[in-house]
Amino acid sequence: MKRKEYSIAVVGATGAVGTEMTKILEERDFPVSRISLLASTRSAGSSVEFRNRDVTVELLFEDSFEEVEIGLFSAGGAVSEKFALIAADAGCIVVDNTNAFRMDPQVPLVVPEINPHAIAQYKKRGIIANPNCSTIQMVMVLKPIYDAAGIRRVVVSTYQAVSGTGKKAVDELLDQTRDVLNFQTAECNVYPHQIAFNCMPQIDVFMENAYTKEEMKMVNETRKILEDDLIGVTATAVRVPVCCSHSESVNIETEKKLTASDVREILSGAPGVTVIDDPASSKYPLAIDASGKDDTFVGRIREDESIEKGINLWIVADNLRKGAALNAVQIAEILAREYL
Numbered sequence: 001m002k003r004k005e006y007s008i009a010v011v012g013a014t015g016a017v018g019t020e021m022t023k024i025l026e027e028r029d030f031p032v033s034r035i036s037l038l039a040s041t042r043s044a045g046s047s048v049e050f051r052n053r054d055v056t057v058e059l060l061f062e063d064s065f066e067e068v069e070i071g072l073f074s075a076g077g078a079v080s081e082k083f084a085l086i087a088a089d090a091g092c093i094v095v096d097n098t099n100a101f102r103m104d105p106q107v108p109l110v111v112p113e114i115n116p117h118a119i120a121q122y123k124k125r126g127i128i129a130n131p132n133c134s135t136i137q138m139v140m141v142l143k144p145i146y147d148a149a150g151i152r153r154v155v156v157s158t159y160q161a162v163s164g165t166g167k168k169a170v171d172e173l174l175d176q177t178r179d180v181l182n183f184q185t186a187e188c189n190v191y192p193h194q195i196a197f198n199c200m201p202q203i204d205v206f207m208e209n210a211y212t213k214e215e216m217k218m219v220n221e222t223r224k225i226l227e228d229d230l231i232g233v234t235a236t237a238v239r240v241p242v243c244c245s246h247s248e249s250v251n252i253e254t255e256k257k258l259t260a261s262d263v264r265e266i267l268s269g270a271p272g273v274t275v276i277d278d279p280a281s282s283k284y285p286l287a288i289d290a291s292g293k294d295d296t297f298v299g300r301i302r303e304d305e306s307i308e309k310g311i312n313l314w315i316v317a318d319n320l321r322k323g324a325a326l327n328a329v330q331i332a333e334i335l336a337r338e339y340l
Helices: 014-026 075-091 116-124 133-149 165-183 213-226 260-268 323-338
Strands: 006-011 030-041 047-050 053-056 071-073 093-096 125-128 149-161 232-241 247-253 274-277 296-302 308-319
Touching: 006 053, 014 047, 014 093, 014 133, 014 323, 030 047, 030 053, 047 247, 053 165, 053 274, 071 075, 071 133, 071 323, 075 093, 075 125, 075 323, 116 323, 133 213, 133 260, 133 274, 133 323, 149 213, 213 232, 232 296, 260 274, 260 296, 260 308, 308 323
Parallel strands: 006 030, 006 071, 071 093, 093 125, 149 232, 274 296
Antiparallel strands: 047 053, 149 247, 247 308, 296 308
């Protein structure tokens, strides 16, 4: 029997995440009958290769979702706030990669390896939210530990690549690096400070509590995904001069005592997680090794000697793939397999 195929739209198709979405749909042989690549006037008319043919990028407008069954959105919150609702009203199930609907109680926030059951709630609004990239890779590791021993508190510091901001940020890093090495003044357009050879402890805007929006996303999204509002979570998000893949230092206080050996064993069996933890041989996850990979990598697993039930971890993942595009396509795969 021929498998059913689906009409797919990628919104923000020429952006960093949208480009990755189209590529991953092809890589994973998603059953696509028709693909619509949608973008702004700046990109409309250009072409993107999909399955050995050039697909013309079309202008996004209100009637773009007629007969579209699944829409993968990654064009910014303002675009999603307007067009995701239009798409859902037209019968298109939206998988949204922005912050527009993540904390909406009627919209499921999904990481397929962690809470696939939540996808069933899409029927309430026709929308499924993709979590923040830094949240996704963290909960990929937290959930197996949570299931084994419970979690009281998480302290996370992120080291986030500039690709999380988009192509212009990557270009700015490369341009600034060249300028500094040539003893020229580095020009800042994307970030408020020079990012080349620097670390900047600000991702997104500051809120009234002195945390950034990015940091509070990690707090609130982690609790929603793990379905536990009692977990204490605090975050410091830092932008670093790396092109791709986010890294995180995570300290976990569990309910039940786990040894480092226990954690290695637990995570070695976790879906989508690869343990690289041989410090004697200087083997641990690196951003340059994670780029282009689908798994979430974890290492530097050790007990926190300052508290009885503490574990320290180092987590790395490609923020454009598992942190965004891959996660969205995995959600679409479950939709196609179990709900449509």
